[in-house]
Amino acid sequence: WSARLETLRDLPAETADGTRIQLMGNIEFPHEVQHCVERGSDGVGLYRTEFLYLGTEIEPTEEVHYEAYASVVKAMNGKPVVIRTLDLGADKIVRNLGIGTDQSNPALGLRSIRLSLRNLPVFRTQLRAILRASVLGDVRVMFPLVSTLLELRQSKMVLADVMEDLEERNVPFNRDLRVGMMVEVPSAVIMIEPFVEEMDFMSIGTNDLIQYTLAVDRGNKDVAPLYNASDPAVLRLINMAVRAAEHGDIPVNVCGQMSGSPTYTMLLLGLGLRQLSVRPSAIPEIKKVCRSVTIPHCEAVAKHAMTLENARDVKNYLKEDKEPMV
Numbered sequence: 001w002s003a004r005l006e007t008l009r010d011l012p013a014e015t016a017d018g019t020r021i022q023l024m025g026n027i028e029f030p031h032e033v034q035h036c037v038e039r040g041s042d043g044v045g046l047y048r049t050e051f052l053y054l055g056t057e058i059e060p061t062e063e064v065h066y067e068a069y070a071s072v073v074k075a076m077n078g079k080p081v082v083i084r085t086l087d088l089g090a091d092k093i094v095r096n097l098g099i100g101t102d103q104s105n106p107a108l109g110l111r112s113i114r115l116s117l118r119n120l121p122v123f124r125t126q127l128r129a130i131l132r133a134s135v136l137g138d139v140r141v142m143f144p145l146v147s148t149l150l151e152l153r154q155s156k157m158v159l160a161d162v163m164e165d166l167e168e169r170n171v172p173f174n175r176d177l178r179v180g181m182m183v184e185v186p187s188a189v190i191m192i193e194p195f196v197e198e199m200d201f202m203s204i205g206t207n208d209l210i211q212y213t214l215a216v217d218r219g220n221k222d223v224a225p226l227y228n229a230s231d232p233a234v235l236r237l238i239n240m241a242v243r244a245a246e247h248g249d250i251p252v253n254v255c256g257q258m259s260g261s262p263t264y265t266m267l268l269l270g271l272g273l274r275q276l277s278v279r280p281s282a283i284p285e286i287k288k289v290c291r292s293v294t295i296p297h298c299e300a301v302a303k304h305a306m307t308l309e310n311a312r313d314v315k316n317y318l319k320e321d322k323e324p325m326v
């Protein structure tokens with residue numbers, strides 16, 4: 001298996017008819033970047049930074065943030081690294097900030113970008129560290145759980161303010177750092193056109209998008225059968241987001257678990273996605289699928305899937321063996 005892995009590592013994620021797919025890795029801990037390198041990842045499409053709060057009672061310093069980011073950016077050696085700002089709360093540990101812990105509905109509560117905007121010193125510390133690391137490679141910054149345009153604008157204002165501070169202190173950073181957001185709340189998809197005008201890239205977070213679209217807690221076993229990436233409502237939202245990204249000419253990525261499942265690869269490529277970010281262990285398998293399909297075939301699959309009206313039919317259809325049409 002390791003020999004096969006090595007052969008695959010050096011081959012591009014390219015469809016049988018020659019369309020290059022950017023296949024990137026999702027990581028949480030800095031050491032996981034090695035898993036991306038070993039599997040020939042085209043970059044880190046999602047760097048979750050909540051790990052900095054794991055097992056510590058004290059607020060991470062700017063240096064702690066910086067060291068973590070710098071090590072990943074250097075290891076990727078010029079390939080893109082999308083650093084997501086803190087997504088604390090709900091399913092992700094929050095103790096240390098001392099707020100948001102006693103909410104009866106944490107997934108709808110003070111979490112993620114909302115928490116960052118309420119704790120500006122914490123947010124600014126993280127942004128400073130990301131900006132400092134931006135001179136070491138191709139760093140991009142991404143805001144999680146943005147649900148209104150105002151939130152995106154406020155986040156970008158804080159970023160601009162931190163940039164000005166660094167400039168005054170002659171600290172080097174990349175002024176053209178690309179700024180994007182997770183598209184993972186239905187309101188963001190519904191309003192996607194104006195969002196596209198104000199960001200450089202987007203990444204569809206299907207884990208939360210499914211949760212909020214279907215009103216199904218992503219971590220609750222009792223409703224797990226209702227949590228379904230194949231639901232036509234979810235597919236329509238993904239389609240809307242991709243169409244808007246194409247229209248506005250910005251890159252769009254899918255970084256939820258859906259993109260790491262081979263069941264959905266043809267559908268996602270057929271909907272127009274050319275970037276996927278998956279857990280590093282899924283890179284070889286997804287690459288293999290990409291290399292075995294053609295875009296017209298994927299488009300036909302997506303077109304048919306979009307006509308189906310319930311999740312079970314979509315899932316059954318996608319799981320059928322599809323003859324490669326090269």
Ligand code: PEP
Binds near residue numbers: 048087209
């Ligand atoms: C998502 O919501 O799809 C996502 C990628 O982010 P997380 O799983 O960290 O919420």
Ligand code: MG
Binds near residue numbers: 144182184205207208
């Ligand atoms: Mg999410």
